[in-house]
Amino acid sequence: MEELKRAVAKEALKFIEDDMIVGLGTGSTTAYFIEYLGKLIMEEELEDVYGVPTSYQSRMLAIENGVPVLGLDEVDAIDIAVDGADEVDPQLNLIKGRGAALTMEKIIEYRAGTFLVLVDESKLVESLGQKMPVPIEVIPAAWRAIAEEIEVFNATAELRMASKKDGPVVTDNGNFILDARFHRIEDPLDLEIELNNIPGVVENGIFADIADIVLVGTKEGVKRLE
Ligand code: 5RP
Numbered sequence: 218m219e220e221l222k223r224a225v226a227k228e229a230l231k232f233i234e235d236d237m238i239v240g241l242g243t244g245s246t247t248a249y250f251i252e253y254l255g256k257l258i259m260e261e262e263l264e265d266v267y268g269v270p271t272s273y274q275s276r277m278l279a280i281e282n283g284v285p286v287l288g289l290d291e292v293d294a295i296d297i298a299v300d301g302a303d304e305v306d307p308q309l310n311l312i313k314g315r316g317a318a319l320t321m322e323k324i325i326e327y328r329a330g331t332f333l334v335l336v337d338e339s340k341l342v343e344s345l346g347q348k349m350p351v352p353i354e355v356i357p358a359a360w361r362a363i364a365e366e367i368e369v370f371n372a373t374a375e376l377r378m379a380s381k382k383d384g385p386v387v388t389d390n391g392n393f394i395l396d397a398r399f400h401r402i403e404d405p406l407d408l409e410i411e412l413n414n415i416p417g418v419v420e421n422g423i424f425a426d427i428a429d430i431v432l433v434g435t436k437e438g439v440k441r442l443e
Contacts, residue, residue: 242300359417
């Protein structure tokens with residue numbers, strides 16, 4: 218699996234040119250991309266490539282690997298954003314957020330000229346929600362109320378815990394994450410909008426109709442979906 222992640226991360230470098238502002242996703246696949254991007258910048262002496270990180274984790278990785286970083290409020294535009302995903306359906310709708318960075322990821326990826334997704338073949342599903350719950354970032358005080366509201370959608374939601382001892386996972390924005398299991402997600406775009414209408418929901422991990430290109434690592438090589 219790590220081999221496949223490395224292969225897609227390497228392939229993603231073909232999309233990078235000098236003078237680009239690159240959105241840096243979060244997670245283990247993107248971590249390889251950030252590492253390779255740092256090497257590319259050094260070897261090709263690219264002077265004007267900057268990363269816009271989607272989390273503290275990717276910001277630190279970028280700095281460690283020699284990728285200069287800028288905040289979203291310091292750039293006019295994002296040329297390309299590169300990120301992993303937890304599920305990809307045949308229409309390239311995604312579930313993201315295992316790394317709890319979904320809000321900043323969606324803001325940056327929505328703004329990018331091209332959103333490039335990197336996955337291994339285990340992430341491809343016939344319909345979203347088949348394997349993974351939908352992560353929902355919520356205002357902490359509202360977590361229980363929102364978990365109850367979500368039952369209206371024929372779903373069950375659990376508060377994501379770091380551990381019993383450490384308590385709930387807290388996002389970079391100081392919020393909690395609910396993981397919601399849906400019986401069936403028939404219309405991802407509709408559900409994405411509906412969930413964000415619940416007061417106290419900051420953002421949810423359905424990324425409908427936003428991915429431009431998906432690179433899939435398979436045993437036969439990297440495949441491109443668009
Ligand atoms: C983080 C994410 C990740 O991109 C997603 O969880 C995939 O991660 P990995 O590449 O480690 O499988 O959405 O919030």
